[in-house]
Every structure is written in structure tokens, then in C-alpha cells.
Amino acid sequence: MGITVTWRRVPRRIAVGLAFLLVIAMAGDAAAAEPARRFEFTRLVAHWHRYDHPDYLPFLREARPDVVQLGFYGAHFWSLVHTKAYGGYPAHFPVQGHDACGRWFTERNRLIHEIDARVVGHFNVEFLVGDPRDKKTGKGPTGFFRFYEELWDEKQLGPRPVKDPLELLERGPDGKPISQKGYGIGGMREYWACLRNPGWQKVLKAWVRQGIRQGLDGFIANYFYRHNCLCRHCQSGFRKYLAGRFSKEQLKGLGIDDVAGHRFDEIVSWHDPAKSTPLRREMLRWSQVSNKQVFDEVFHRYGRSLKPDLITAQWNHLGDFGQISGDERCLLPGELWGRDETYLWYSTGAAAFFTDLEKRFLGEATLQARYIRGAFDDKPFTLGKYESTRIRVAIAELAANGGAPMGFYTRFTDSAARSEIVRYYRFLGKHDALFRGNRSHAEAVLLFPRQAVQRGRVEAVETFRRLGRKLLDDHVLFDVLPDDLAASKPEMLKPYGRVLRVGADSSTSNVKPSRFEAPYTVRVSASRPAGGGELDLHLVNYNRIEPPRGADGKPSAGGGLKDEKPIAVAGVKADVLLPAGMPVGRVEVLVPERDEPVAVKFQRTGDRVRFEIPGFLVYCVVRLRP
Numbered sequence: 001m002g003i004t005v006t007w008r009r010v011p012r013r014i015a016v017g018l019a020f021l022l023v024i025a026m027a028g029d030a031a032a033a034e035p036a037r038r039f040e041f042t043r044l045v046a047h048w049h050r051y052d053h054p055d056y057l058p059f060l061r062e063a064r065p066d067v068v069q070l071g072f073y074g075a076h077f078w079s080l081v082h083t084k085a086y087g088g089y090p091a092h093f094p095v096q097g098h099d100a101c102g103r104w105f106t107e108r109n110r111l112i113h114e115i116d117a118r119v120v121g122h123f124n125v126e127f128l129v130g131d132p133r134d135k136k137t138g139k140g141p142t143g144f145f146r147f148y149e150e151l152w153d154e155k156q157l158g159p160r161p162v163k164d165p166l167e168l169l170e171r172g173p174d175g176k177p178i179s180q181k182g183y184g185i186g187g188m189r190e191y192w193a194c195l196r197n198p199g200w201q202k203v204l205k206a207w208v209r210q211g212i213r214q215g216l217d218g219f220i221a222n223y224f225y226r227h228n229c230l231c232r233h234c235q236s237g238f239r240k241y242l243a244g245r246f247s248k249e250q251l252k253g254l255g256i257d258d259v260a261g262h263r264f265d266e267i268v269s270w271h272d273p274a275k276s277t278p279l280r281r282e283m284l285r286w287s288q289v290s291n292k293q294v295f296d297e298v299f300h301r302y303g304r305s306l307k308p309d310l311i312t313a314q315w316n317h318l319g320d321f322g323q324i325s326g327d328e329r330c331l332l333p334g335e336l337w338g339r340d341e342t343y344l345w346y347s348t349g350a351a352a353f354f355t356d357l358e359k360r361f362l363g364e365a366t367l368q369a370r371y372i373r374g375a376f377d378d379k380p381f382t383l384g385k386y387e388s389t390r391i392r393v394a395i396a397e398l399a400a401n402g403g404a405p406m407g408f409y410t411r412f413t414d415s416a417a418r419s420e421i422v423r424y425y426r427f428l429g430k431h432d433a434l435f436r437g438n439r440s441h442a443e444a445v446l447l448f449p450r451q452a453v454q455r456g457r458v459e460a461v462e463t464f465r466r467l468g469r470k471l472l473d474d475h476v477l478f479d480v481l482p483d484d485l486a487a488s489k490p491e492m493l494k495p496y497g498r499v500l501r502v503g504a505d506s507s508t509s510n511v512k513p514s515r516f517e518a519p520y521t522v523r524v525s526a527s528r529p530a531g532g533g534e535l536d537l538h539l540v541n542y543n544r545i546e547p548p549r550g551a552d553g554k555p556s557a558g559g560g561l562k563d564e565k566p567i568a569v570a571g572v573k574a575d576v577l578l579p580a581g582m583p584v585g586r587v588e589v590l591v592p593e594r595d596e597p598v599a600v601k602f603q604r605t606g607d608r609v610r611f612e613i614p615g616f617l618v619y620c621v622v623r624l625r626p
Contacts, residue, residue, distance in 0.1 A: 039311060039342050040437040040530075041066035041118075041380050043425050044404045048122070049092035050413065051108070059412035060115055063425040067118050067311075067343075067404070069220060071105045073211035074123035074204070075193070079130055079144035082151060085186030091122075098151065102214060109215035118217040120311055125204060125298075127223035128191045129183075132166055143188045157206040161199035168203065170194045170229035173265060178227055195226065195294040196233040204298045209306060218311025219299060220345060224328055226269045226287040238267050241286045254279045273324040273458045281456055284324065285331040292336050300340050311342045315384070318368055320351040321461050323453045331454060334484045338376050343404065346372055347384035354557040355390075355546055357521070360473075361555075362542040363390070366523050367468040369401035370440075370480040371448055378439050380404045389558035391417055392566065392592075393542055395424045396619035400525050400538035402440060417561040424619070427592035434621065437530035440479050443513045443577065444498035446471060447483040452502065454484070463502045471500075475516035475524045517573040519543065535582065537574065537622040539613065543567040570615030576624065578607045583626045587611050590621040597623070 046069035050056070060068060072081075072091040080086055081101045086093040095101050109119045130143020141149055148165040162168060169177040170192045179191045193200045211219065242251060243259050256262050256279075268280055269287040295314065303310045316328040323330045329337055338344060348365045355363040365383050372381045382404045387394045388411055395405035405424070411417040428435055446468055452460035471478050483501065486492055493499055497509030516524050521543040527536050545565040547556040558564070578584065584604060588597040593616075600622075602611035613622060 037309070038379065039309070041343075042399070042404050042428050042432065042435045043067070044069060044382055044406070045410045046070070046382075046384075047410070048090060051092075052094035052104075053413060055412060057111055057115075059418060059422075060112065060117065062418075062422045063410075063412075064115070064429055065117055065425065067120055068112050069120045069122065070112070071108065071119070071121045071216075072124065073105075073121040073214070073216065073219065074125055074207055074221075075128050075144065075223075076122070076124045077101070078147050078207065079128055080185065082147065083143060083186050083188075085129075085188075089183075089185065098147075098153075102210075106214040113215065118311060119215070120218040120220050120313065121211055121216045122315075123207070123211070123219040123221050124223045125221050125295075126170075126193045126195055126200075126225070128169075128193060129185050129188050130191070131188055132177075143186070144191075156210060161202040168193045168197055168200045169231075170227055171231040172228065173230055175230075178229065192225070192227060192229075194229050194231050194233055196229075196237050196290055197231070198233075201294060201298060204294075205302050208298060208303045212303070212307050212310070217309075218313070218342065219303070220313040220315050221295060221299065222315035224291060224295070224314050224316065226291055228266055228268050230264065230267060234267050235264060237290055238264065238283065238286050241289070242282065245282075254282070270325050273456065276324055276456045278456075281324070281331060281454070285333075285454075288329060288332040289336065291328070292332060292339075296340065313341060313343045313345055315345045316347070317349060318346045318372075319349040321368070321371075321448075321465060323458050323461055324456070330450075334450075334482060334488060337482075337485075338379070343379065344372055344376055344381040345384060346381065347386075349386070352385055353387040353389075354555045355542065355544065356555045357543070357546060360520055362521065362523075363387075364397060364523065364542060366397060366401060366472060366525075366540075367465065367480065369398065369403050370478070370525075371482075373402040373440060374445075374479050374481040375448075375485065378402055378437075382406070387557075388417075389547075389560055390544070390564045391420050391561055392424060392564060392618040393540060395421070395428075396538075396540045397523075399424075399428060399435060399619070400523070400540050402438065402527065411560065414560055420561060424592050427590075431590060431621070433531060434527075434529050434536055434623070438527040438536070439530070441526040441528050441535060441579075442477045442479040443496065444471070444476055444478040444500065445486075445493060445496040446478055446480050446500045447486055447502075448480055449502045450482040450484045451487070460502045467500060467502070472523055473520045475518055475522070477514055477524065477526050511577065514577045515575040517571075519569060522569055522572060533626060535576070535579065535624040537576070537624070539572065539616070539620040539622070541566065541569045541616065541618050541620075543569060566618050568615050568617045572613040574609075574611055574613060574622070576609045578609060578624070580607065582607075582624075584609055584624050586623075586625045588623050588625065589614055589616075590623065591616045592619060593617060 043065040044067040045065045051070050076091045081093045082097055086096045093101050095104050112119050128144040130145045131140045132145045133141040145165050152160055172178045177191055179189050181189050239259050251259050268283050299312045318327055352363050352365045385394050398405040410421055449460035449464055498507045523540045525538045544567055547558045547563045550556055587600045587602045589600055590597050600611050602609050
């Protein structure tokens with residue numbers, strides 16, 4: 001049947017009702033759906049715990065985020081919510097039991113919709129906690145395996161795809177399910193389902209369908225990994241991939257004489273770059289390509305057949321640009337990188353949640369943010385910085401570089417932290433037209449060496465990092481683009497007067513770029529609002545009084561907002577090169593700590609504007625207006 005819906009700004013409860021009618025009308029494994037239209041947002045909060053706190057909804061009403069990333073709807077939910085471990089890590093479910101907690105999430109989603117925010121649920125796609133039934137001892141099943149064998153509700157989820165849940169699991173070289181007891185959740189073991197297994201994809205679709213019925217606006221997929229799985233689906237899938245990518249002669253060069261009959265003793269994913277080989281990189285590339293294919297099948301083709309505007313994202317990891325041994329997209333072809341996804345989440349891990357100012361280390365992720373922004377065509381993204389101390393700078397860093405603050409640690413139960421989160425989010429909301437859907441403005445571009453990484457030359461990444469830090473210290477207005485994207489679309493480089501590659505620096509303009517006199521602790525970027533008409537500068541100040549070092553002499557991450565202790569900066573001077581023909585009649589400065597803008601005296605000569613920026617604490621936006 002054909003259904004056409006025109007989506008207008010309607011009350012949330014009516015929109016949810018319409019979406020549920022669509023779910024009923026379009027249920028089933030439908031054909032490919034149209035990609036959802038671009039969804040712009042500027043403020044996000046994400047919580048894995050304490051989201052049942054009495055102050056949670058009041059906090060949301062104060063902060064007014066666009067997106068609330070909340071709750072669990074994938075394997076964590078179905079593995080753990082019925083167990084005694086339901087209230088602990090990782091999901092911290094508020095109540096026990098599939099039905100009871102499902103009703104709780106449905107009601108929580110309804111209440112969040114009433115404050116006009118979208119709800120995105122965490123969706124563990126493969127990480128299973130539990131013990132299979134032991135036929136010899138009669139023990140078990142527990143966790144996921146008990147859910148699958150005894151608690152699966154066919155009226156709710158449809159028929160079980162396979163009888164034995166062991167058929168769904170990743171298999172090691174010995175043919176046995178891959179497992180570990182690393183987390184020790186509820187005393188149970190951990191297993192992984194194979195994303196390439198058609199039966200497992202049906203399980204995921206059943207869970208997606210149920211999440212949409214519970215009022216979700218979207219999903220963020222986490223634990224999106226592939227291990228050294230040698231199951232029949234991985235064996236056949238990798239053989240098919242190789243046969244379609246290489247000639248027989250090329251395959252022989254990889255040590256494969258007969259790809260159709262070849263049985264691999266390893267099909268690795270992430271691995272030590274020092275031990276990489278061309279064949280191992282093809283294994284990693286195929287792992288990431290096939291993961292993306294499953295993501296598209298489950299969340300885009302199927303999920304959007306049920307809910308056309310379904311929000312989708314992946315929870316991925318970048319750290320300090322770790323490649324081959326990290327980054328879920330490091331070898332993913334450029335045409336698949338983020339395709340059809342609504343927003344991106346990247347964790348920076350241990351790379352950026354403390355400062356060491358003596359060594360000029362700012363604990364920042366500015367370079368990562370610019371890389372993601374450039375690769376993702378200025379669509380929304382956020383960074384999961386494990387940062388519960390420098391809350392203001394974490395928000396400012398993302399806002400200044402096109403991201404949606406803030407990642408994981410919105411400590412709303414700390415009154416001081418809550419006050420600053422609300423202050424900064426209200427600032428972003430008040431000046432929404434400057435942030436929502438804006439585009440980066442830059443005079444130079446630094447190319448990330450993805451082509452070298454694809455050849456196993458990860459040392460090029462360290463050169464890229466050094467170049468990036470130098471440009472940041474020199475306050476150059478620059479973007480970051482992956483070099484494989486630039487190679488496929490050379491027109492993307494035309495707007496830049498300077499193009500920097502690892503090992504090369506070319507300039508196409510004799511015009512002097514913008515210059516800023518500022519300490520190395522200040523980062524400068526620029527953007528053009530979606531409505532056009534002006535140029536906006538963003539300055540983020542990382543200077544602070546650092547917490548005392550630990551007994552080992554290492555820098556401390558601090559113990560919350562009380563240890564952020566920013567030191568205001570003053571005397572920053574700007575000499576800005578304007579876009580050709582841009583009029584400027586007013587220069588004004590905005591900061592979160594002040595309600596009204598401050599007009600700044602300026603001098604204009606030709607296409608240049610010069611002025612001095614008043615002192616500010618952490619974040620400053622300078623509007624160059626007609």
C-alpha cells in the first residue's frame with residue numbers, strides 16, 4: 001500500500017500517534033525507504049544512569065536540549081532487565097522486568113516529547129550477557145539466553161528466527177562461540193552475536209520495531225564491533241567480497257589460489273598496525289563495510305520503512321586518531337562513511353579529559369571535531385569526552401566547531417554543574433540562528449591521510465597531528481577533510497587559499513589570511529549561519545588553574561566543576577579577512593555570562609576588519625554583521 005504523509009509542526013502526542021499508525025500499516029520487512037531529511041540540532045544530553053532521578057525532567061525543562069539520548073532498547077535491555085543485575089552497570093534500569101521497564105521507557109519518552117525534545121535510545125547491537133543452557137549439568141540459561149529461550153514474546157516480537165540461540169553467535173578458530181568474562185555483570189559471561197548472521201538481523205529488526213512502538217524518535221547503535229569471527233556467514237561473506245574486489249592474479253598475490261574454496265584461519269578486524277598486512281587490512285575493511293551494510297539494512301531500510309524520519313547514529317571511537325587498531329570507520333570507503341546517518345557520536349577516550357599546560361597540552365578535541373565535521377558535510381555530531389570537570393569548555397569546544405554539545409557527563413545532580421550547563425544551553429538556544437545548520441568558514445584546509453592509512457602507513461597520522469596542532473597554535477582558520485574524499489571530489493578544495501597535506505603545503509592565493517594575536521590556550525574558528533548575511537568567530541579559552549597533580553606526578557582530571565577554574569583571557573586582537581563583497585556595519589561580542597551583546601569598535605580597510613575583543617572567561621562569539 002502507498003502512504004503519503006506531510007510532516008508539519010504538530011503537537012508531539014499527535015505526531016507519535018501518526019507514527020504508530022504508520023508502524024502498524026507498514027510493519028514487516030519492507031523494501032528500502034527514502035533517506036530521512038537532514039535533521040539539524042545543536043544541544044544534546046546523554047545518560048546511562050540516574051535518568052530516573054526526580055530532578056531529571058526538571059533539568060531537561062531548564063536546559064531545553066533538542067535531543068535526549070536515553071534508555072536501552074537492544075541487547076542490554078533484553079539480556080539484563082529481567083535479571084538481578086538490572087539496576088547496575090551498564091544500563092542502570094529503573095525497574096526490573098521486560099514489560100515493567102518497557103512501560104517505564106514508554107512513559108518517559110512521552111514526557112520528554114512534551115518538552116519538545118527528541119528521544120534517541122541506546123541500542124547494543126551484538127554484546128550479549130548471559131550463560132547458555134548447559135545440557136550436561138542442567139544449569140542455565142541466564143541473561144540473554146534465558147530471554148531468548150523462555151521469555152521471548154511472539155505476540156510482541158514475532159517468531160524466533162532460530163530455535164537455538166547458539167546459532168546466532170560469533171565463532172572462533174576452534175568453532176566454539178567467542179566469549180569472555182571481562183565485565184562480570186551479574187556473574188555472567190559475555191558473548192557476541194554475528195551481525196552478518198541473517199537470523200540475528202531478524203532479532204535486531206524485532207527490537208527496532210518494539211522501540212519505535214515505545215515512542216522512540218531514533219537509535220544510537222553501540223558495541224558496533226566485529227571480532228575474529230570465523231562462522232560460515234563470515235567465511236562466505238569475506239570470500240564473496242574478495243572475489244568481487246580482486247582478480248585471480250591479485251588474489252594470488254594475497255596468498256589465495258582458490259577464493260571459492262579457501263577457508264580462512266583468521267578474519268581479523270582491528271589489529272596492531274605493526275603486524276598489519278595487505279590481506280589483514282582487507283579483512284578490516286570488509287569487517288567495517290559489512291557492519292555498515294547491516295546497519296543500513298536494520299536501521300535505514302527497515303527502521304525507516306516503519307518511521308520515515310527515524311534518527312540514526314553510531315557510537316564510535318576515535319581517541320587521538322588511533323587507526324587500524326581503533327576507529328570503527330578507519331578503512332570504510334568514503335562513499336559509505338556516515339551515509340544516510342543523522343548524526344555521529346565519537347568517543348575521545350583517555351585522549352582529552354585533562355590538561356597539562358606546562359607541556360602546552362590543552363586536553364582538547366578540536367582537531368577531531370574538525371575532521372568529523374569535514375568528513376560529515378557539516379551535519380550534527382558530538383564527542384563523548386570523558387569530562388565531568390571542564391563542563392564549560394567541553395560545551396564551547398563543540399559549539400565552536402559545528403558540533404552538538406555535550407556528550408556523556410551532564411552532571412545535573414551537581415547544582416553548580418547544572419547551573420553552568422543550563423546557562424550555556426540557554427545561550428545556544430537564544431542565539432540558535434547562529435548555530436543551527438551553520439557552515440564552517442575557513443581559509444585553509446588540512447587533509448587527513450586516510451589514503452596512507454589504507455596502505456598501512458599510520459605514521460602519517462602523527463605528522464597530521466603535529467601539523468594540526470601547529471595550525472591551532474597559530475590561530476589559522478582551517479578545516480579538515482579526509483584526503484580520499486578530496487581526491488574523489490577535487491572541487492571541495494577550490495574555496496581554500498591554502499591546502500596542506502602530509503609532506504606538502506600549497507597556496508593558491510597571495511592574499512594575507514586572517515590573523516589573531518592570542519595566547520596558545522585560545523582556539524579560534526569561524527562559521528557562516530544557515531541564513532547567511534554575516535561571519536561569526538568562535539573563541540574558546542582553555543586556560544585554567546589546574547588541580548594538584550597526583551602522587552605519581554601525572555595531571556589530575558579533577559573532581560567536578562569546582563576544579564574547572566578557568567582563567568579569563570583579555571587583549572585578543574583580530575585582523576579578519578572578509579569574504580568578497582561582505583558588508584560589515586557592526587561588530588558585537590556574545591558570551592554566555594552576559595545577557596546582552598557588547599558592541600566593539602572596529603576599523604575596516606578594503607576586505608579586512610581589525611578590532612580588539614573584550615576579555616572573556618571560556619567562550620566568546622564575535623558577530624561581524626551588516
